[in-house]
Amino acid sequence: xxxxxxxxxxxxxxxxxxxxxxxxxxxxxxxxxxxxxxxxxxxxxxxxxxxxxxxxxxxxxxxxxxxxxxxxxxxxxxxxxxxxxxxxxxxxxxxxxxxxxxxxxxxxxxxxxxxxxxxxxxxxxxxxxxxxxxxxxxxxxxxxxxxxxxxxxxxxxxxxxxxxxxxxxxxxxxxxxxxxxxxxxxxxxxxxxxxxxxxxxxxxxxxxxxxxxxxxxxxxxxxxxxxxxxxxxxxxxxxxxxxxxxxxxxxxxxxxxxxxxxxxxxxxxxxxxxxxxxxxxxxxxxxxxxxxxxxxxxxxxxxxxxxxxxxxxxxxxxxxxxxxxxxxxxxxxxxxxxxxxxxxxxxxxxxxxxxxxxxxxxxxxxxxxxxxxxxxxxxxxxxxxxxxxxx
Amino acid sequence: xxxxxxxxxxxxxxxxxxxxxxxxxxxxxxxxxxxxxxxxxxxxxxxxxxxxxxxxxxxxxxxxxxxxxxxxxxxxxxxxxxxxxxxxxxxxxxxxxxxxxxxxxxxxxxxxxxxxxxxxxxxxxxxxxxxxxxxxxxxxxxxxxxxxxxxxxxxxxxxxxxxxxxxxxxxxxxxxxxxxxxxxxxxxxxxxxxxxxxxxxxxxxxxxxxxxxxxxxxxxxxxxxxxxxxxxxxxxxxxxxxxxxxxxxxxxxxxxxxxxxxxxxxxxxxxxxxxxxxxxxxxxxxxxxxxxxxxxxxxxxxxxxxxxxxxxxxxxxxxxxxxxxxxxxxxxxxxxxxxxxxxxxxxxxxxxxxxxxxxxxxxxxxxxxxxxxxxxxxxxxxxxxxxxxxx
Numbered sequence: 001x002x003x004x005x006x007x008x009x010x011x012x013x014x015x016x017x018x019x020x021x022x023x024x025x026x027x028x029x030x031x032x033x034x035x036x037x038x039x040x041x042x043x044x045x046x047x048x049x050x051x052x053x054x055x056x057x058x059x060x061x062x063x064x065x066x067x068x069x070x071x072x073x074x075x076x077x078x079x080x081x082x083x084x085x086x087x088x089x090x091x092x093x094x095x096x097x098x099x100x101x102x103x104x105x106x107x108x109x110x111x112x113x114x115x116x117x118x119x120x121x122x123x124x125x126x127x128x129x130x131x132x133x134x135x136x137x138x139x140x141x142x143x144x145x146x147x148x149x150x151x152x153x154x155x156x157x158x159x160x161x162x163x164x165x166x167x168x169x170x171x172x173x174x175x176x177x178x179x180x181x182x183x184x185x186x187x188x189x190x191x192x193x194x195x196x197x198x199x200x201x202x203x204x205x206x207x208x209x210x211x212x213x214x215x216x217x218x219x220x221x222x223x224x225x226x227x228x229x230x231x232x233x234x235x236x237x238x239x240x241x242x243x244x245x246x247x248x249x250x251x252x253x254x255x256x257x258x259x260x261x262x263x264x265x266x267x268x269x270x271x272x273x274x275x276x277x278x279x280x281x282x283x284x285x286x287x288x289x290x291x292x293x294x295x296x297x298x299x300x301x302x303x304x305x306x307x308x309x310x311x312x313x314x315x316x317x318x319x320x321x322x323x324x325x326x327x328x329x330x331x332x333x334x335x336x337x338x339x340x341x342x343x344x345x346x347x348x349x350x351x352x353x354x355x356x357x358x359x360x361x362x363x364x365x366x367x368x369x370x371x372x373x374x375x376x377x378x379x380x381x382x383x384x385x386x387x388x389x390x391x
Numbered sequence: 392x393x394x395x396x397x398x399x400x401x402x403x404x405x406x407x408x409x410x411x412x413x414x415x416x417x418x419x420x421x422x423x424x425x426x427x428x429x430x431x432x433x434x435x436x437x438x439x440x441x442x443x444x445x446x447x448x449x450x451x452x453x454x455x456x457x458x459x460x461x462x463x464x465x466x467x468x469x470x471x472x473x474x475x476x477x478x479x480x481x482x483x484x485x486x487x488x489x490x491x492x493x494x495x496x497x498x499x500x501x502x503x504x505x506x507x508x509x510x511x512x513x514x515x516x517x518x519x520x521x522x523x524x525x526x527x528x529x530x531x532x533x534x535x536x537x538x539x540x541x542x543x544x545x546x547x548x549x550x551x552x553x554x555x556x557x558x559x560x561x562x563x564x565x566x567x568x569x570x571x572x573x574x575x576x577x578x579x580x581x582x583x584x585x586x587x588x589x590x591x592x593x594x595x596x597x598x599x600x601x602x603x604x605x606x607x608x609x610x611x612x613x614x615x616x617x618x619x620x621x622x623x624x625x626x627x628x629x630x631x632x633x634x635x636x637x638x639x640x641x642x643x644x645x646x647x648x649x650x651x652x653x654x655x656x657x658x659x660x661x662x663x664x665x666x667x668x669x670x671x672x673x674x675x676x677x678x679x680x681x682x683x684x685x686x687x688x689x690x691x692x693x694x695x696x697x698x699x700x701x702x703x704x705x706x707x708x709x710x711x712x713x714x715x716x717x718x719x720x721x722x723x724x725x726x727x728x729x730x731x732x733x734x735x736x737x738x739x740x741x742x743x744x745x746x747x748x749x750x751x752x753x754x755x756x757x758x759x760x761x762x763x764x765x766x767x768x769x770x771x772x773x774x775x776x777x778x779x780x781x782x
């Protein structure tokens with residue numbers, strides 16, 4: 001089995017862009033990906049592509065993957081649209097890694113996009129609910145904020161987590177996002193602001209919810225031969241993990257944990273040969289504030305119930321022992337559904353190259369964690385600087 | 392690179408099933424897949440799944456892949472929804488083969504489904520157009536029958552192909568489908584009936600168009616070790632090919648050929664080490680009658696312009712030199728979008744096991760050809776009996 005490496009990664013600005021299309025956003029992400037490659041890359045050498053999007057927002061629906069790659073000038077290459085809700089591009093990366101490891105391709109594009117602020121189509125209106133379980137969640141009117149509010153309530157009840165704990169996710173991530181020129185909500189917020197924001201789905205308020213965002217992101221995955229032709233320090237995909245979970249929250253044994261995250265993390269740690277203690281940073285899926293707390297616990301950053309303490313003690317701040325969401329996370333950087341998974345990898349790539357907007361101290365290894373829906377599909381990847389670590 | 396083998400394949404009946412859901416249909420396909428496996432298979436050994444669907448018809452939209460596998464009892468396994476319009480499950484098979492060849496999994500489920508006859512949702516009404524190019528085809532009112540009618544007109548103009556030639560596709564495929572207990576339109580039709588049917592999009596009439604169908608299909612892809620544990624005669628995936636094409640018909644240099652089919656076929660033939668002359672049967676994508684004629688030419692079964700002759704001479708009849716669409720094809724068996732690609736593989740598996748409803752004479756090797764939209768994404772696979780051919 002060949003190793004897989006990231007040789008380039010880039011994203012469009014995340015935000016609300018009424019004058020952009022899914023293809024113009026992806027063009028920007030792709031251009032920036034190419035710019036991030038050390039050596040000379042001929043785009044004709046890109047052999048396959050996997051494009052993640054939920055994509056029911058009124059633009060190109062069927063065959064949007066090939067519609068993206070033809071616009072990039074990558075004519076004719078096999079292109080697969082991957083959809084696993086908010087984990088769509090975490091899964092497109094997974095397929096790209098498999099394509100490289102299989103020997104079927106040496107250089108593969110993985111990415112994703114979403115255009116969410118175009119509400120010109122009827123379909124956009126029921127958009128965000130469509131990744132919930134259909135019969136008992138979506139059709140009965142449960143929104144995603146409602147689903148995560150149930151998890152937050154349960155966590156508060158079981159562990160004494162407070163609204164201030166939830167709000168500290170926003171304070172930290174906005175603090176990071178304020179430094180990120182590509183962030184959708186690139187401004188700081190105070191704990192007071194975050195605690196007192198208007199309710200969305202109690203106990204979650206406006207500052208506990210990520211925005212609705214347009215954007216695209218992309219990464220280039222290469223085999224060993226191609227990777228070291230392009231750069232002396234490709235980023236190794238050291239760990240790959242993915243798992244499904246019950247799509248409906250009501251079908252799960254607990255509301256305070258996402259089993260698919262645990263399972264995916266276990267796989268990725270085992271393959272990478274490290275545990276959470278071997279990580280120098282992480283980008284986790286904070287679609288709602290409670291989701292970041294659950295991620296800490298399910299990824300093994302702390303024991304169940306201790307995520308609030310981790311935050312309070314600043315241990316996931318940029319200068320803490322394990323900085324989390326230095327990009328601003330979904331909360332501040334934004335959450336263009338299909339673009340989020342590979343968008344997290346863009347941050348990991350920048351961190352490991354020393355080029356992040358909130359740079360951690362000489363990191364060797366980082367993790368990305370991408371959640372579809374409320375945990376119906378999860379990917380976890382571990383990335384590693386090859387110049388520092390022998391595979 | 393490990394070889395990949397098909398160890399089981401099955402489909403639900405194709406038809407109009409108002410009392411079924413996407414999950415109940417997939418359950419049937421999966422049960423039949425398991426029944427088709429020679430040895431004892433523990434479903435807990437299935438490590439990953441790829442589920443193809445266009446899936447914008449009002450059922451589970453986001454995360455429908457995990458929603459399918461949880462219903463099958465395959466809890467927790469990584470499940471990716473793949474969407475490439477009518478080639479969705481051709482591409483889900485491609486990803487399953489890559490997963491096995493990569494060493495990331497030894498036993499992988501690939502399949503697809505569609506529920507098309509449920510028109511209770513608004514979204515179903517614009518369904519079939521969504522895989523056309525958006526700005527210049529779909530939003531300007533071009534239907535898929537309209538797109539293929541343009542190809543038919545061009546072929547008639549360029550090569551003198553006649554309405555009778557188109558109608559012979561229906562006569563042949565209905566003749567085959569009438570023997571297939573799982574066919575949606577399992578009845579014969581005469582040349583006179585087919586020629587004189589009401590127009591849909593001139594020159595295509597009702598008998599030149601496939602039906603709108605509910606159904607599901609599945610295959611199990613295994614690594615060498617697992618495959619030969621389960622059976623002495625697994626079906627080897629000897630050739631794999633895929634390519635994209637311009638999504639919009641107006642963007643292509645010719646209306647009488649689908650470049651992505653040619654490219655995908657070239658890859659599959661090269662990998663399999665055979666050309667069309669090495670095939671004993673083929674399942675080709677006959678969503679409209681003209682599509683089968685184009686397939687003959689683009690897959691190299693004959694020269695450009697000669698497809699009508701091939702049909703007239705009966706060379707693709709069940710007793711001809713290269714039987715095509717012995718299952719009944721999309722025309723008679725039916726075309727549940729996401730289920731079609733792996734549905735074709737079900738027929739290939741049955742043919743190579745000597746269990747097809749219209750059985751060809753001791754076949755060793757067959758091809759499947761799955762087209763997304765009007766050629767925006769195509770897969771071609773070649774399958775081979777291992778008992779007859781050394782890899």
